[in-house]
Amino acid sequence: MARPKTGIVHLGLGAFYRAHGAIYIEQAMQKSGGDWGIVGVSLMRPDQRDALEPQDFAYTAVELGPEGETPRMITVLNGVLVARENPEAVLKALSDPDVKIVSLTVTEKGYCHEPSTGKLNSGHPDIRHDLAHPGGPVSAIGMLVWALERRRAAGSRPFTVLCCDNLPDNGKVVRQVVLEFAGMVSPELARWIETEGAFPSTMVDRIVPATKPEDIERVVELTGKLDLSPVMHEPFRQWVVEDHFVDGLRPDFGAVGVELVENVTPYEHMKLRCLNGTHSSLAYLGYLAGHETIAATVADPVFARFCKHLWNAEITPGLKAPPGVSLGDYTAALFTRYANPAIRHRTWQIAMDGSQKLPQRILGTIAENLAGGRPITGLSLAVAAWMRYVGGVDEKAEAIDVRDPLSARLKALSDGASLPADKVSALLSVREIFPEALAENQSFRTALVSAYESLSAKGARHTIEDMTA
Ligand code: CS2
Numbered sequence: 001m002a003r004p005k006t007g008i009v010h011l012g013l014g015a016f017y018r019a020h021g022a023i024y025i026e027q028a029m030q031k032s033g034g035d036w037g038i039v040g041v042s043l044m045r046p047d048q049r050d051a052l053e054p055q056d057f058a059y060t061a062v063e064l065g066p067e068g069e070t071p072r073m074i075t076v077l078n079g080v081l082v083a084r085e086n087p088e089a090v091l092k093a094l095s096d097p098d099v100k101i102v103s104l105t106v107t108e109k110g111y112c113h114e115p116s117t118g119k120l121n122s123g124h125p126d127i128r129h130d131l132a133h134p135g136g137p138v139s140a141i142g143m144l145v146w147a148l149e150r151r152r153a154a155g156s157r158p159f160t161v162l163c164c165d166n167l168p169d170n171g172k173v174v175r176q177v178v179l180e181f182a183g184m185v186s187p188e189l190a191r192w193i194e195t196e197g198a199f200p201s202t203m204v205d206r207i208v209p210a211t212k213p214e215d216i217e218r219v220v221e222l223t224g225k226l227d228l229s230p231v232m233h234e235p236f237r238q239w240v241v242e243d244h245f246v247d248g249l250r251p252d253f254g255a256v257g258v259e260l261v262e263n264v265t266p267y268e269h270m271k272l273r274c275l276n277g278t279h280s281s282l283a284y285l286g287y288l289a290g291h292e293t294i295a296a297t298v299a300d301p302v303f304a305r306f307c308k309h310l311w312n313a314e315i316t317p318g319l320k321a322p323p324g325v326s327l328g329d330y331t332a333a334l335f336t337r338y339a340n341p342a343i344r345h346r347t348w349q350i351a352m353d354g355s356q357k358l359p360q361r362i363l364g365t366i367a368e369n370l371a372g373g374r375p376i377t378g379l380s381l382a383v384a385a386w387m388r389y390v391g392g393v394d395e396k397a398e399a400i401d402v403r404d405p406l407s408a409r410l411k412a413l414s415d416g417a418s419l420p421a422d423k424v425s426a427l428l429s430v431r432e433i434f435p436e437a438l439a440e441n442q443s444f445r446t447a448l449v450s451a452y453e454s455l456s457a458k459g460a461r462h463t464i465e466d467m468t469a
Contacts, residue, residue, distance in 0.1 A: 005035035006078045007251075009093050009159075011140045012106035013040030013048055013080060019061050019208040019233035021103060021164055024258055025251050026076035032252035036101075037078040039093050043106065043140065049080035051229035060219050060230040064342035071222050071230075083143065087136045094147030095154070100249040102147075103162040104174065105204075106140045108356035109405050111167070113177050115359045116435050118169075120180040131184055141174075145181045148197070149189050158197040160245045164204045166276055168268050168360045171201030171242065200242035203267040205275065207234045207337060209345040234343050236333075240267040266322040273315050274331055277361040278307050281382035282338075283350035284389045288460040290396070294345045298338045302461055305468045307335065310378045318368045352403040354386045355410065355433050367438050376447055377467065384451035385460060387427050390414060395459045406430065420452040 008025065010017055017040075025036050042048050052059060057077035063070040083090045094102060108115070112124040120127065120141070130142025137143045148158055161178065163170040178199070182190040211231060219230045241253060243260040254260055261267070279294065285306070286297030297303045311331040321327050337343075362379050369376050390407065391414040392400050404410065413426040428439040428448070438444060454463040 003075065003078055004029055004037040005098060006039050006093075006096070007034070007036040007098060008038045008101045008103060009041060009090075009099050010038055011041045011043065011102065011104045011143065012110060013042050014105060015211055015231045016204075016206070016208045017103070017105045017164065018059065018074065018077075019231040020204055020206045020237060020239070021105075022076050023061060023072075023074060024237075024239055024253065024256050026074055027256040028251035028253060028258075029076070031255040034251055035098065036076075036251045038076050039078050039099075040080045041083055041090050041093070041143075042080060043083045043110075043138070046082045046085065048229060049082050052077065052080055055227065055229075060223060060225075060227045062215075062219060062222065062230060062232050063235050064232055064340065065235040066340075069218070069222055069342070071219065083138065087138070087143070090143055091135070091137075091147050091150065094143060094159070095150040095156070097151070097154075097156040099159055100246065101162050102144065102159045103164055104140055105164045107353060108165060108167060109353055110140050110165070111173055111177055112139055112141055113173060114432055115356055116432055118173055118176055120177040122180070122184075127181065131181070134185075141177050141181050144174075144178055145185060145189075145193075148178075148182070148193055149185060152189060152192050158193060158246055160198045160200065160250070162200060162202060162241075164202055166204070166272060166357075166360070168272060168364075169201055169265065170268070171199040171264075175199035196246070198244050198246045200244045201264040201268065202242070203238070203240040203264050203271050205238040205271055206236060207340075207343055207345060208232070209343060210349055212344070232343075234337055234340055236337055238271075240264050266320055270319060270322060270325070270327070270330065272360050273319060273362075273365050274311060274327070275334055276357065277315055277365060277379070278310050278334075278338075279350050280354065280357055280361050281310060281379070281385070282307060283347040284354070284382060284385035285460045285464065287347040287351055287400070288385055288388060288395050288455065290394075291347055293343075293347065294338050294350070295341050295343060297347060298335065299341075300461070302465045302468070304335075306378065306464045307338070309468050310382075314369060314375055314378050315365055317374055318365065318372055348401070351386075351389060353405065354390065355404050355406040355430070358383065358386060358433055363434065363438060366444060367435075370438075370441055370443060376444065377451075380444060380447035381451040381455075381463065381467065384424070384448050384455055387414070387423060387448070387452060388455050390427070391423070406432070420456060421449045424448045424452055 126139035130137040240259040291297040316327040390410040417423045
């Protein structure tokens with residue numbers, strides 16, 4: 001079957017994008033046409049390319065719903081490149097004038113920014129490397145800027161940069177770091193990107209656990225075919241996008257249910273705080289209590305009560321709902337999504353990269369609640385659970401495999417103190433995570449110390465039980 005021409009390059013090809021953006025785009029082309037085939041880029045590892053290439057980049061997306069599993073073949077990918085192996089091929093793809101959109105899911109840490117300020121971390125080793133290597137960038141930001149420079153030099157138009165990561169104002173974040181990097185290359189380039197480029201913010205949502213070996217076997221049972229890289233996802237999906245694209249060029253998103261809006265901020269706040277905020281809270285506390293998945297965690301009534309308490313008492317009271325949305329309905333639907341037993345989303349997976357996630361998921365709500373006189377006990381317990389987690393030892397005294405760009409430093413800070421109050425103080429000193437005003441707030445500190453003490457003495461489950469009794 002003839003494939004559509006490539007119009008999109010996606011940086012950070014993982015299960016999430018293949019089960020979310022890629023499917024929307026394939027459906028938009030089925031409805032309205034257009035040359036929006038996708039070339040995916042893995043920044044480091046070749047495994048996605050190696051699994052997908054022999055199957056001509058087609059893969060199975062399996063919807064795990066209450067009525068069972070629905071597999072669907074997705075054929076929107078035209079290829080996968082591996083940046084570490086061949087950065088020139090990536091720059092070439094990005095410089096092709098037929099490519100109108102470059103989208104990204106490179107995770108929070110992939111923007112090389114300082115989460116608490118949103119500015120480029122110009123001391124980041126990848127950024128320093130990329131400033132010196134126009135032909136061989138290793139960071140997504142370096143790839144974007146050096147490709148934009150090639151396009152400008154060739155007299156082409158810039159591409160739209162479509163950020164699909166869970167960051168607030170994600171378009172603004174990537175615009176800020178791209179412009180800062182470009183400014184160090186040449187003021188002219190920065191000006192061109194600023195005036196001609198586009199960085200719409202987006203809110204993306206679909207729960208897509210990492211594919212497990214048993215998923216591959218399940219797909220064989222369902223379809224009779226071996227697929228080395230299927231993706232498993234929940235039925236729910238949402239994509240809210242600011243309709244601001246270079247020369248207005250984009251797939252017919254409106255035809256497939258993508259919400260095109262002027263201002264994505266209320267949607268992002270709602271999703272990051274209600275979904276990702278409780279996801280991370282359940283991940284740290286659930287992991288410490290020995291729960292393997294989110295579904296198992298909320299099947300425990302103590303945790304279910306806690307999750308609802310977080311929404312009702314601490315998260316939604318200060319939140320401005322997007323137009324026409326009821327936060328009560330939104331969080332009720334979220335609970336059903338978490339409880340879906342077919343989605344085996346590991347607490348350990350969500351617990352990764354906490355240093356990059358806590359600010360936008362939890363700390364913003366805590367800071368606003370403190371200013372507005374609202375409670376912070378439950379969210380502070382979640383932060384204390386993260387502090388226990390990065391200490392690297394679980395409630396059965398077993399080692400935790402902590403994955404975080406700051407893991408070594410966090411562990412050293414935790415190990416360097418012995419009393420809970422000192423561990424809390426040590427971890428609060430990490431400025432990339434806790435802004436000074438919050439770190440020095442006495443109510444927050446007191447809540448953290450008491451939560452940490454209780455976690456050490458009684459464990460996560462009993463602490464929550466007492467709190468929500
Ligand atoms: C999760 C998200 O891994 C995580 O940190 O909270 O990936 C979450 O599943 C998605 O944002 C849902 O849209």
